[in-house]
Amino acid sequence: MTAAAETRDNPTIGTDQIRAINRTAAFNRWAGIEVERAESGEAVLTLRWREELGQYAGFLHAGMIGALIDTACGFAAATLVGRVLASNCQVSFFAPAVGERFVARARVVKAGRRQVFTAAELFAATDTEERLVAGGSTILMTAQ
Amino acid sequence: MTAAAETRDNPTIGTDQIRAINRTAAFNRWAGIEVERAESGEAVLTLRWREELGQYAGFLHAGMIGALIDTACGFAAATLVGRVLASNCQVSFFAPAVGERFVARARVVKAGRRQVFTAAELFAATDTEERLVAGGSTILMTAQ
Amino acid sequence: MTAAAETRDNPTIGTDQIRAINRTAAFNRWAGIEVERAESGEAVLTLRWREELGQYAGFLHAGMIGALIDTACGFAAATLVGRVLASNCQVSFFAPAVGERFVARARVVKAGRRQVFTAAELFAATDTEERLVAGGSTILMTAQ
Amino acid sequence: MTAAAETRDNPTIGTDQIRAINRTAAFNRWAGIEVERAESGEAVLTLRWREELGQYAGFLHAGMIGALIDTACGFAAATLVGRVLASNCQVSFFAPAVGERFVARARVVKAGRRQVFTAAELFAATDTEERLVAGGSTILMTAQ
Numbered sequence: 395m396t397a398a399a400e401t402r403d404n405p406t407i408g409t410d411q412i413r414a415i416n417r418t419a420a421f422n423r424w425a426g427i428e429v430e431r432a433e434s435g436e437a438v439l440t441l442r443w444r445e446e447l448g449q450y451a452g453f454l455h456a457g458m459i460g461a462l463i464d465t466a467c468g469f470a471a472a473t474l475v476g477r478v479l480a481s482n483c484q485v486s487f488f489a490p491a492v493g494e495r496f497v498a499r500a501r502v503v504k505a506g507r508r509q510v511f512t513a514a515e516l517f518a519a520t521d522t523e524e525r526l527v528a529g530g531s532t533i534l535m536t537a538q
Numbered sequence: 539m540t541a542a543a544e545t546r547d548n549p550t551i552g553t554d555q556i557r558a559i560n561r562t563a564a565f566n567r568w569a570g571i572e573v574e575r576a577e578s579g580e581a582v583l584t585l586r587w588r589e590e591l592g593q594y595a596g597f598l599h600a601g602m603i604g605a606l607i608d609t610a611c612g613f614a615a616a617t618l619v620g621r622v623l624a625s626n627c628q629v630s631f632f633a634p635a636v637g638e639r640f641v642a643r644a645r646v647v648k649a650g651r652r653q654v655f656t657a658a659e660l661f662a663a664t665d666t667e668e669r670l671v672a673g674g675s676t677i678l679m680t681a682q
Numbered sequence: 683m684t685a686a687a688e689t690r691d692n693p694t695i696g697t698d699q700i701r702a703i704n705r706t707a708a709f710n711r712w713a714g715i716e717v718e719r720a721e722s723g724e725a726v727l728t729l730r731w732r733e734e735l736g737q738y739a740g741f742l743h744a745g746m747i748g749a750l751i752d753t754a755c756g757f758a759a760a761t762l763v764g765r766v767l768a769s770n771c772q773v774s775f776f777a778p779a780v781g782e783r784f785v786a787r788a789r790v791v792k793a794g795r796r797q798v799f800t801a802a803e804l805f806a807a808t809d810t811e812e813r814l815v816a817g818g819s820t821i822l823m824t825a826q
Numbered sequence: 827m828t829a830a831a832e833t834r835d836n837p838t839i840g841t842d843q844i845r846a847i848n849r850t851a852a853f854n855r856w857a858g859i860e861v862e863r864a865e866s867g868e869a870v871l872t873l874r875w876r877e878e879l880g881q882y883a884g885f886l887h888a889g890m891i892g893a894l895i896d897t898a899c900g901f902a903a904a905t906l907v908g909r910v911l912a913s914n915c916q917v918s919f920f921a922p923a924v925g926e927r928f929v930a931r932a933r934v935v936k937a938g939r940r941q942v943f944t945a946a947e948l949f950a951a952t953d954t955e956e957r958l959v960a961g962g963s964t965i966l967m968t969a970q
Contacts, residue, residue, distance in 0.1 A: 421599035424590045455565035456608040461601020484628035488936040504920040632792040648776040709887035743853035744896040749889020772916035
C-alpha cells in the first residue's frame with residue numbers, strides 16, 4: 395500500500411497534534427526538540443545547541459543525533475498511520491555535528507499495513523548555511 | 539588483526555581512564571551515565587531511571603537507548619585501540635524499556651587497523667531481575 | 683514473549699523440515715547452500731566455495747555473504763515461529779571471505795508475537811581452522 | 827570533503843571502466859548483473875529475472891536483492907574514489923520482489939577521505955511500470 399493510499403484510510407495527523415505529542419515526552423522537553431512541521435508523511439524537527447547536549451569533544455552527542463533522527467522518523471510515520479513503535483533505528487555519522495542549531499528532516503519511504511519504513515537527514519545549521527552531518531532510517535510497527 | 543593482537547600494540551586503557559573520559563562528556567553527566575567497568579574490549583555502563591529520560595509513554599527514550607549502546611560500544615573499542623570515531627550505530631528495540639535502572643554491556647567483535655566492530659545489549663533492571671530490552675552494534679574508525 | 687515461550691505455542695520445526703524448505707529455493711540449490719542443523723531457534727548453514735560465487739578479487743561475493751546470513755537467520759526464526767518474512771538485513775564485513783567452505787551460524791535473539799530478531803556470524807573454513815569473516819542481523823515479521 | 831572535491835582529486839571512473847570491473851566478477855556474470863550507467867557518484871544496474879534467482883516462494887532471493895544494492899553502491903562509490911571495500915550493507919525489504927527485471931539505483935551520499943556513504947533503491951520492473959521493492963545503504967572504506 396502506498397503512503398497516499400494509507401492517508402485515505404487514516405484521519406490525517408498534522409503539525410498541531412504532533413507538537414502536542416512532542417510536549418508529552420519529558421526527554422524532548424528537556425533536550426529542547428521542537429516540531430517545525432509534521433504532515434503528509436514528513437516531519438522537520440529543530441534543536442538549539444547547548445553544552446549539555448555535547449559529547450567529550452563538544453560535538454552534538456551521538457545519542458542526541460539518534461534521538462533527533464528516531465523522533466523525526468516516528469513523527470513522519472505518525473502523520474500517516476497514527477500510533478507507531480520503533481523496531482530498529484540506524485544512523486550513519488558523516489561529519490562532526492557542530493552548529494548553532496540542528497535540523498532533522500524525515501520522510502516515509504514505504505507505509506504498509508504492519509510496518510512503516512522511514513529515512514531522515516540531520517543538518518547542522520548556522521545563520522548562513524546548513525551542512526549535512528548524519529543520515530539514518532527507522533523501521534516502525536503500526537499499532538494493532 | 540585480532541583484538542588480542544591489538545592490545546599488544548596499544549597501551550591498554552582501563553576503567554579509570556574511561557571513567558575520566560565519561561566525565562568530560564556533558565551529555566553523559568547530565569543523563570547520569572556511569573561506567574561500571576571498561577577493559578580488554580568490554581564495557582559496562584549503568585543509568586538510573588528518572589522522568590526526564592522518558593518518551594511520551596514513560597519508557598526510556600529511544601535516543602537514550604541509542605546513547606547507552608553507542609557510548610558502551612565506543613568505550614569498549616577505546617580500551618583496545620584508543621581514540622575512535624563512530625561511523626554507524628544501529629539499534630533494535632526488543633521490548634519497552636521500563637526499569638529502575640539500565641545496564642548496557644558492549645564488546646569488541648573485530649578490531650582492525652582502520653575499523654573496530656562492536657556489539658551491545660541493553661537490559662532493564664530492578665533489584666530482582668534483568669530483562670533484555672534492546673541490542674545493537676556500531677562501526678568505529680580508529681584515529682589516524 | 684521469550685523464545686522458550688514461543689516454542690511451547692508452536693509445533694517445533696526441525697532440521698528435516700528446514701532442509702525441505704531449503705530445497706524448494708532455486709537460488710539456494712544453485713549456490714549449493716546446505717542446512718547442517720536447524721532447531722530450537724538456531725540454524726547452521728554450509729556452502730562450498732566455487733568460482734561462480736566470487737566478486738572481482740576472487741573473494742566470496744557480498745551478495746552471497748548476505749544470502750547466507752539472511753537465510754540462516756530466516757531458518758533460525760522459522761524453527762520457532764514458522765513462516766516469516768524479512769524486513770531488514772544488515773551485514774558487516776570483517777575480513778576478506780576466502781576459504782574452502784563457509785559456515786553461517788544464526789540464532790534468535792528475541793521472538794515476539796509480530797517480530798523476530800536474529801543474529802548470525804559467517805566463518806571461512808579450511809580443514810584446520812575457522813575464521814570469522816562477517817556478522818549481521820535480521821528483523822523478520824511473523825505470518826499473520 | 828565533498829563528492830565534488832573528491833572528483834577533482836581522482837581521475838574519474840565512468841561507465842566503461844565499471845562495466846569492465848563488472849565483467850571480472852564471476853558472480854555478477856552468472857547472475858546476469860548489467861551496468862546501465864555509472865558515473866559522477868551514481869550507478870544504475872539491471873538484472874533480468876530467471877528462476878535460479880528465486881527463493882522458495884518464487885520472489886527474487888534476499889541475497890540477490892542485497893547483491894544488487896551492495897554492487898550498485900560499490901560502483902557508485904568507485905566512480906568518485908576508485909577502489910573501495912564494503913564495511914557494512916543494510917537492506918530493508920518493502921514488498922515482494924516480483925518482476926520481469928530489476929533496476930538498482932545507487933548514489934554517493936557523502937564521500938570522505940577514508941569512508942564513502944552510499945544509498946540505493948531497488949525497483950521491480952515490467953514493460954509498463956516500476957515498483958519500489960527494497961532500499962538500503964552501504965559504508966565503504968577507501969583504498970589506502
